[in-house]
Amino acid sequence: MSGPPVSIRGHFPHKEIEHYSSLHPKARHLQFSYGTAGFRTLGVVLDSVLFRVGVLAALRSKKLDGKTVGVMITASHNPEEDNGVKLVDPRGEMLEAAWEAHATNLANASNEDFSDVLYDFVRDSRIDMSKPSRVVYARDTRPTGESLVKALEDGLKAIGAEGRDAGITTTPVLHYLVRAINTKGTKEEYGEDSEDGYFQKMSEAFRKLVSGRPRIPPLVIDCANGVGAPIAKKLAEYLGETLPFVLYNTDTTTPGGLNNNCGADYVKTQQKPPPSLNGVLQKGQRACSLDGDADRLMYYFIDERNYFLMLDGDKIATLVAAFIVDLVRLAGLAEQVKVGVVQTAYANGASTKYLADKLPVRCTPTGVKHLHHAAEQFNIGVYFEANGHGTVLFSPSTLEKLEKHEPSTPAQSTALRHLNNLTQLVNQTVGDALSDMLLVEVVLAHKAYSAIEWNSLYTDLPNRLVKVHVPNRNAFKTEDAERRLVSPRGLQKKIDDLCKRYDGGRSFVRPSGTEDVVRVYAEAVLRSQADELAFRVAGMVYDEAGGDPHRRPKEYY
Ligand SMILES: CC(=O)N[C@H]1[C@@H](OP(=O)(O)O)O[C@H](CO)[C@@H](O)[C@@H]1O
Ligand SMILES: [Mg+2]
Numbered sequence: 001m002s003g004p005p006v007s008i009r010g011h012f013p014h015k016e017i018e019h020y021s022s023l024h025p026k027a028r029h030l031q032f033s034y035g036t037a038g039f040r041t042l043g044v045v046l047d048s049v050l051f052r053v054g055v056l057a058a059l060r061s062k063k064l065d066g067k068t069v070g071v072m073i074t075a076s077h078n079p080e081e082d083n084g085v086k087l088v089d090p091r092g093e094m095l096e097a098a099w100e101a102h103a104t105n106l107a108n109a110s111n112e113d114f115s116d117v118l119y120d121f122v123r124d125s126r127i128d129m130s131k132p133s134r135v136v137y138a139r140d141t142r143p144t145g146e147s148l149v150k151a152l153e154d155g156l157k158a159i160g161a162e163g164r165d166a167g168i169t170t171t172p173v174l175h176y177l178v179r180a181i182n183t184k185g186t187k188e189e190y191g192e193d194s195e196d197g198y199f200q201k202m203s204e205a206f207r208k209l210v211s212g213r214p215r216i217p218p219l220v221i222d223c224a225n226g227v228g229a230p231i232a233k234k235l236a237e238y239l240g241e242t243l244p245f246v247l248y249n250t251d252t253t254t255p256g257g258l259n260n261n262c263g264a265d266y267v268k269t270q271q272k273p274p275p276s277l278n279g280v281l282q283k284g285q286r287a288c289s290l291d292g293d294a295d296r297l298m299y300y301f302i303d304e305r306n307y308f309l310m311l312d313g314d315k316i317a318t319l320v321a322a323f324i325v326d327l328v329r330l331a332g333l334a335e336q337v338k339v340g341v342v343q344t345a346y347a348n349g350a351s352t353k354y355l356a357d358k359l360p361v362r363c364t365p366t367g368v369k370h371l372h373h374a375a376e377q378f379n380i381g382v383y384f385e386a387n388g389h390g391t392v393l394f395s396p397s398t399l400e401k402l403e404k405h406e407p408s409t410p411a412q413s414t415a416l417r418h419l420n421n422l423t424q425l426v427n428q429t430v431g432d433a434l435s436d437m438l439l440v441e442v443v444l445a446h447k448a449y450s451a452i453e454w455n456s457l458y459t460d461l462p463n464r465l466v467k468v469h470v471p472n473r474n475a476f477k478t479e480d481a482e483r484r485l486v487s488p489r490g491l492q493k494k495i496d497d498l499c500k501r502y503d504g505g506r507s508f509v510r511p512s513g514t515e516d517v518v519r520v521y522a523e524a525v526l527r528s529q530a531d532e533l534a535f536r537v538a539g540m541v542y543d544e545a546g547g548d549p550h551r552r553p554k555e556y557y
Contacts, residue, residue, distance in 0.1 A: 010128055013159065024155075025111050035223065035513060036368075043143070044085070046083055054265070062128060072150065080255070080258040097369070141252040143260065145168070175193055177198070210445045225260065229252055248274070271308070273475075285302070308453075317343065337380060337402075339380045339381075343384065344364060344371065349504070463522065464522050464535075468520055470517075471547070504524065
């Protein structure tokens with residue numbers, strides 16, 4: 001005889017789930033996957049996903065004793081017709097990896113099975129349905145966002161969760177809000193839980209850090225025609241004359257404008273400024289681009305010879321890390337506070353060399369969550385992807401040390417004050433284009449660097465990124481933080497042998513986590529050599545993977 005049926009704690013709202021889920025049916029032929037960037041695809045097919053994410057977010061909150069969980073609706077740098085959704089855990093960090101699989105599972109359940117699949121999930125995950133649940137959510141400016149918010153809200157209603165709509169705002173603001181809400185009234189209080197609190201905290205720290213320095217010349221900001229535009233406009237009001245902005249690409253209403261010929265991803269991949277800035281930039285003037293949800297940042301300028309020079313995530317990481325190392329030493333804390341940098345294999349070899357002479361540098365697989373976790377291992381961890389996503393993390397014990405340390409000289413006291421202000425300036429929950437931008441401006445002001453001087457700290461090795469279309473990218477498996485291939489067998493040896501023939505040659509191959517391609521990266525001392533190496537490796541990858549010889553791109557060797 002079997003025992004009593006295993007039941008869950010509290011009330012499972014079968015009726016409400018059935019009712020609301022019938023309003024957001026999943027199309028049979030669609031399959032979804034919670035990847036590196038959450039769910040991301042065409043906005044018009046995401047209705048059922050948003051409803052189910054609402055349900056999942058509410059359950060995640062119950063599982064965490066009613067702590068507030070965040071949901072961000074955005075597709076970042078993707079084209080305007082795409083959309084996506086990500087969950088944010090209570091400390092403002094990305095969703096715990098184990099729940100990514102639950103998200104995928106629930107999103108793909110058939111309409112008939114959804115309620116049962118959900119019941120089993122609640123039971124197996126031991127979620128106590130009698131706990132409260134709270135979810136704060138926001139969206140970017142995409143046209144599909146409005147209806148997706150409604151679908152999400154129905155998911156919250158189905159579970160009876162308390163929802164808070166943070167409106168149209170950036171990904172970093174949403175992450176900030178989550179942390180601020182959950183730390184309210186504790187000794188770790190992160191800031192006031194409002195957009196105003198976010199601006200106050202950042203702008204106050206910035207003012208303190210640049211006070212007494214020469215007036216900062218205006219900064220040109222390309223807002224990607226996205227949500228960065230209204231948020232940068234508000235930030236400008238808080239900063240006033242301390243940092244004048246000249247905003248471009250701020251049109252969030254004309255259809256098709258978002259990320260189109262502008263934004264951080266455009267600049268990084270095209271290696272040129274947005275056409276809308278042609279003729280705008282003065283020689284040597286600092287400019288930067290945000291992406292569609294303002295969590296990535298690219299700086300650049302035009303030099304004396306009218307060449308375009310890009311100051312990417314690697315350049316930002318080196319500038320910031322070197323500055324922090326100096327401050328720690330000046331504050332008399334070099335022995336107690338260890339600063340480290342985290343990069344991926346895509347970091348320019350010249351940046352890694354420049355950094356490794358000064359401090360420990362770690363390499364992790366691609367994807368912010370890997371970098372973020374590795375950075376947590378340092379007392380102060382600076383992490384950036386070359387594409388401009390990154391931040392600085394101060395460990396809890398370091399924050400305490402910085403607060404309690406008794407400086408023995410006025411110079412130590414000044415450096416310590418700067419460090420403490422930096423902990424307020426930096427959005428430690430996630431990469432934040434605006435917070436990173438203020439951080440860069442602080443360092444430039446302190447060092448009295450122009451963009452030209454910043455750029456000359458080291459010279460980037462010429463590099464080339466190639467996408468190779470192969471029948472099955474899963475045949476490519478890597479190790480050593482994606483720097484070496486273990487499969488297909490023998491291919492790594494061929495790449496190694498080839499690299500030896502190029503001065504400063506380095507190349508690696510990995511399957512993309514976001515696109516159906518294999519990526520080839522190569523760098524070398526000379527531009528022509530970097531290109532040749534990349535296309536030779538691309539050719540090897542193509543042939544090895546069984547690519548159609550008739551369609552073999554002609555630039556491959
Ligand atoms: C070479 C490159 O830029 N890769 C990007 C891209 O990942 P892939 O796994 O390479 O497709 O998208 C990720 C998510 O946005 C981002 O973290 C990463 O840096
Ligand atoms: Mg983004």
